[in-house]
Amino acid sequence: MTAPLPPLPLPPVSEPFRLPFHYGALHQIGLDWLVAPEPVRELLAKHHPDLTAAEFEDGRALVSLNYQLYFAQYAFGGGVTQEIEFSVVAFPAGAEGRLPRLTYAQYAQGWDQTKLLGIARVHVVCDNPFAIRAGRELYAEPKYPGRFEVDLPSLNGPAGDTWNVRCKAATLGADGALEQDLGPLVGLTAELDGLSPAVANSAPVTGYGTDLEGRLLAGPMNVYQPYRWYDLAAPAHAGRARLAVHAPASDLGRDVVALVGDEAPATGAWTYQSPPVAAHNRPYYVPAATRP
Numbered sequence: 001m002t003a004p005l006p007p008l009p010l011p012p013v014s015e016p017f018r019l020p021f022h023y024g025a026l027h028q029i030g031l032d033w034l035v036a037p038e039p040v041r042e043l044l045a046k047h048h049p050d051l052t053a054a055e056f057e058d059g060r061a062l063v064s065l066n067y068q069l070y071f072a073q074y075a076f077g078g079g080v081t082q083e084i085e086f087s088v089v090a091f092p093a094g095a096e097g098r099l100p101r102l103t104y105a106q107y108a109q110g111w112d113q114t115k116l117l118g119i120a121r122v123h124v125v126c127d128n129p130f131a132i133r134a135g136r137e138l139y140a141e142p143k144y145p146g147r148f149e150v151d152l153p154s155l156n157g158p159a160g161d162t163w164n165v166r167c168k169a170a171t172l173g174a175d176g177a178l179e180q181d182l183g184p185l186v187g188l189t190a191e192l193d194g195l196s197p198a199v200a201n202s203a204p205v206t207g208y209g210t211d212l213e214g215r216l217l218a219g220p221m222n223v224y225q226p227y228r229w230y231d232l233a234a235p236a237h238a239g240r241a242r243l244a245v246h247a248p249a250s251d252l253g254r255d256v257v258a259l260v261g262d263e264a265p266a267t268g269a270w271t272y273q274s275p276p277v278a279a280h281n282r283p284y285y286v287p288a289a290t291r292p
Contacts, residue, residue: 011217014137021134023070024078025274026223027152029163029190030066031241031266034104037061039258044088047142048120050216051090051208056104062089063259064119065188065243066270067165069152082148083126084167084186086252087119090208092216108229108268110201115220118206123252125167125185129176139219140209145170145178146185155276161192163271169250184246185253190230190269191240197228200270223272230269241266 013019040053040061053061064087072079089107091099095116102111125146126132135141151164169182204220211217232240245262247253256262 011138011211011215017134017138019138020222021138022072023274024073025071026272027069027274028066028270028272029152029165029188030064030270031188031190031243032062032064032104032108032268032270033260033264034060034267035063035259040088043122043255043259044090044120047122048088048090048208048210048216049214050093050210051088051120052093052096054089054091054099054107054117056102056107062104062107063087064089065186065256067148067150067163067167067188069150079128079130081126081128081131082150083124083128083131083143084146084148084165085119085121086123086256087121089117090120091116091118092218104267105231108200108202108270109198110203110227115204115206118208118218120208122255125169125252127170127178129172129178132172139207140211140217141207142209145172147178147181153273161195163188163190163192165189169247185250186246186256187244189242189244190266190271192230192269192271195230195237195240197230197271200227200229202227202229202270225272225275228271230271232266232268238265241269 034056037053037059040063044051044053056062067084069082098114099116100112107117121141124135124141124143126143127147132143132145135143147168147170149166153161166187167185169185171179173179203223207219207221209217243260243264245253245256248257
């Protein structure tokens with residue numbers, strides 16, 4: 001009989017960080033692609049050797065590109081962050097017997113309650129130096145600097161449900177601040193107007209990382225209301241969501257093209273937008289007081 005493994009210590013939390021990290025607001029769009037499995041397995045073995053790529057319809061693997069805009073309140077004030085993650089949906093090697101057999105649609109709607117199916121991050125581009133450091137040190141995220149140009153659904157903007165995100169490479173200066181733009185990397189568009197989404201109980205979302213010593217980390221992220229999932233596999237929805245690779249020679253661009261291809265239609269989309277917590281209403285005129 002095999003002896004049980006000793007319990008593992010928790011990964012360290014370096015100063016000045018505190019966990020869990022609390023989001024003040026979150027706006028998110030994710031696009032999924034069902035793709036050929038072999039290139040995914042090769043990329044996963046390179047970045048996360050202790051993970052196995054999940055398989056869905058016809059043995060295909062699943063990759064995801066998701067954009068986040070979030071606010072956080074700190075003791076010194078507030079911070080706004082934007083980032084894009086390119087990930088493979090995977091699980092710890094050897095855990096096959098604990099997983100249910102799911103279609104992509106079932107997975108996307110949160111049917112995997114083991115939460116072993118998580119996102120193995122391969123590239124993360126971020127515009128906040130503090131968040132870049134936190135992602136690297138706390139969650140072993142392959143995080144590097146970038147900038148964003150976006151057009152998002154908003155109660156403070158024109159009506160509609162179309163997302164446009166353009167991600168650009170950037171550099172970090174000696175003082176740790178974001179500096180020079182190095183040109184566009186990738187862009188995504190999701191025209192979801194008029195579509196009826198399904199309510200998706202996806203959270204907590206398990207994010208996987210591999211640290212510099214080769215140890216696998218898993219960090220669950222709770223989201224306190226359901227996601228909205230859009231099935232884009234139907235022919236009538238073809239072209240609703242698109243990806244453009246502007247820098248195919250970059251690390252991110254090369255891997256996206258190898259796994260997904262350039263300008264490929266997505267299989268599904270999922271969104272999350274925090275509800276507003278206050279509203280500053282329209283002003284009104286106050287009549288002047290009558291003078292004697």
